[in-house]
Amino acid sequence: MFIGFDYGTSNCSVAHMQDGEPRLLPLENASFYLPSTLAAPTRDSVSEYLLRHYQIQPLDAVGQQLLRRAVATNREEGIDLQADDLLFGQAALDLYLAHPQDLYYVKSPKSFLGAMGLHEVQLSFFEDLVCAMMANIKRRAEQVSQQVIDDTVIGRPINFQGSGGEESNRQAENILRRAATRAGFRQIEFQFEPVAAGLEYEAGLTQQQTVLVVDIGGGTTDCSLLQMGPNWRKQKDRSGSLLAHSGQRVGGNDLDIHLAFRQLMPYFGLGSLLDSGLEMPMKQLWNPVAINDLSAQNDFYAQRNLAELKLLHKEAQEPQKLARLLQVYHDTLGYSLVRRAEEAKIALSQLPEFHSTLELATEALPLTIHYDEMLQALDGPKQQIIKLVREALTLGGCTPDVIFMTGGSARSPVLRQAVAEVLPQVPLVSGNDFGSVTAGLARWAEVCFG
Incomplete structure (x- = not known):
């Protein structure tokens, strides 16, 4: 059996083909979308867990080194990993929100895969993280479908998050491929996420069109x-239909982060002064x-930063x-604050207004955010997205017949209006904002493996 696999920044989902149509498989209770989160007793638990409970071995000597170190550290700390000690998706998020200080929690590891300057052991650990999440999803999908899943097409952004350009892209794709191989996939292909979304849109076309796909995901836009339509459908060589691509690290997470920074961090010192009269370090x-x-x-959670924070507390006019x-x-x-900003968004x-409470260990802070304040906070990411749309149009050298917007953040009225204003005479349409990429990946998997 083959699947399309959207290993997303915010959520993961998979789909297979059934009676000629893509069908998403439920991954957590009845939900098709599993939040891209993992919680474990400690950071070192992940590598040992893969071997102990998934029987997944490292691929190389660096991975073996990481595993030996993890096992030794867990033994020293008296950690005996049980089958339910690694949690994924909503279960991981719920545990983190209840006990943020008592566990290792990671959200959106896809965001880190293109980071430059990492040591081999760090890259190996990221591979373990991704492998654990992929193996968990593969097992869930096999339980639901009652079939062994051998082959997959994995979605990838035009550009992964990272400063290394194509080197970042190669590094991230290599981590995904190695992780998927260890998780048990036999044949692995990749497809650009906006192209996959376009393939799902194309399935309903009865005539040729030039389509601008704008995929605003959690981590990237x-x-x-694309040239799309019946003439291209099911063709494996579509190089002639790909007119232009653009992509950058700006997505739904960035909207949440900017909103959290502007509207929540003043409670924690943003804009306040030191005794010297200087503003708190940004x-x-x-x-x-x-x-x-x-x-x-x-940098923030490093042990050395604690001394700096204590000094700032001592010298603050508002301690x-x-x-x-x-x-x-x-x-x-940090994750809790960004999540509260996401709820506000x-x-x-x-x-017109969002009212809530920031619950801390020692106090509850009333929180109110106005719509105009959100617009101001999100203006930077919005302008970046507009720039990407214009870049694709310039590179392609033509005006599309339609704009197809997809991705979790494509629902934002602010972003929809911004994209529409770039091409006011071109109709803007939508499909399944969360599932179009996954469905298109399944369609491409049928072309590759069917």
Whole structure:
């Protein structure tokens, strides 16, 4: 059996072909979409868990080194891994929200795969993370379908998040391929996510069209200008139909991060002053919510940063705000803050105001965000997305017949209006915002393996 596999920044989903149509498989209870999260007792638990409970071996000497170190550390700490000690999806998120300080939690490891300057052991650990998530999803899909899944087409962005350009892309794709191989897939192909979404849109076309696909996912925005229609359907060589691509690290997570920074971090010291009259260092307020930036997260939660935060607390004109920032450090609350911003973003697509409470260990802070405040916070990412749309059009050298928007953030009225204003005379259509990429990957898997 073959599947299309959307290993997403926010969610993962898979689909197979049934009676000529893609069918998504439920992965968590009745949901087709499994949040891209993992929770474990410790960071070192992941590598040992793969061997102990999935019987998955490392592929090379670096992986073996990582495994030996993880086993030794777990023995020293008295950790005896049980079958249910690794949690995925909503179960992982629920555990983190209940006990953020007591476990190792990671969201969206896809965001880190293109990071440059990593040591071999770090790359091997990312491979273990992805492998654990893929193996879990493969097993869930096989249980639901009652079939062994051998082959897959995995979606990938035009450009992974990373500063290395094509080197970042090669590194990220290599991690995904190695992880998928270890998870048990035999034949593995990749397809650009916006092209996959276009393939699903193309299935309903009765005539040729030039389509601009704008896929705004959790981690990246990707645009593809494509020739589509019955003449191209099911052809494996579609190079002649691919007119232009553009892609960048800006997506739904960035919207949430910018909103969290502008509207939540003032409670933790953003804009406040030191006794010297200087403003609080910006990076100390940005890094905890920059959950898609590995170096920012490492810098903030590093042991050496604790002394810096204590000094800022001592020198702050409003020390209670820095006391809250110290809570963020000790309880690893960055993900919680970004999640609250995401809730606000979703609510403000329908309401003029968002009212909630920030629950900390020592106090509850009333929170109100207005629609206009959200617009101001999101303007930077919005302008980046508009630039990507214009870049694809310039590279393609033609005007599309239709704009097909997809991805979880394509529902945002702010972003839909922004894209529509670039080409006001071109109709903008939508499909399944969360499932179009997965369905298109399944269609391409049928071309590759059927």
